[in-house]
Amino acid sequence: MIELIEETAEATSIVLDLPDRQRHRAGQHVDVRLTAEDGYEAQRSYSIASAPEDAYLVLTVERLDDGEVSPYLVDTLRPGDELELRGPIGGYFVWEEVLGGPLLLVAGGSGVVPLRAMLRHHQAVGSTIPVRLLYSVKSLDDVIYRDELMGMAADDEIDVRLTLTREQPEGWRGYARRIDQELLADVAWPPSEGPLTYVCGPTSFVEVAANALVGLGHDPGRIRTERFGPTGG
């Protein structure tokens, strides 16, 4: 581990320099295993936040107070320490340019992590596929990668929309509610354009978003989902 970056009060990025690093695909995750001195093991999956093209592998971890793994990663781990990883893992929730678009990325909370890897990959390969990110988050302070996402929004091909579900700054003109069919109808590409959609977030968020998109006429076969649970700690 070479660096910790505090992204928000709850989310921290862990920058890793891996020996024999295997190139990952944007959207994949790794499993992290911790072993206590008495041999007790705990293992969790974390999405890779960096693009395959980035110099280091970055995981963004949400610290759960009662978690077995995340408090250690965020509070105890120090630069120079080593971690046991397995991966990269997964081949379903993955975006590569050959899969096409237009691309719709729908994130709930820390579900933005693998989608950020896709956005960085999109930029790294100079893709001209249009992308929209819809990111649902409690407040502006909870937006992970805020400066980077705002910077990406300046890219002609990338459109970033936030919905702040709990607290909005004064004069906020963006969305201010939980995701629903009307909001998705507003943001999503028309189904006739055959968009490719990735939805990542807590289980209930993913169900609502995916069902709403299908209800709007999107092809279920072009909607890929990944659910985070409280077991992500």
Add this chain to the structure above:
Amino acid sequence: MDALDGNAIAGVLFEVFGAEMTTSAAVCANCGARAPAAELAVYLRAPGTVARCRTCMSVLMVLVTIHERTCVDLRGLDTLEIPASRGPSGWG
């Protein structure tokens, strides 16, 4: 407990089958629904994991890992396609 999905067990499936399995089609023996393993409803409850069909909620796979040994029960599956091309897995 909210169900996760098959993405959450990609690592253990790789360990068991020696291949990336989340894009593999799983066919439910009960209702015949066919879906990528990534879309199964998964309940993680260490040391056991249960994967259910998202259409009829039948149990398709039960995986129990204790001391580096994983027991796999696939009774609820009609078929599971295992890719021929394999890659490296394992801890490091």
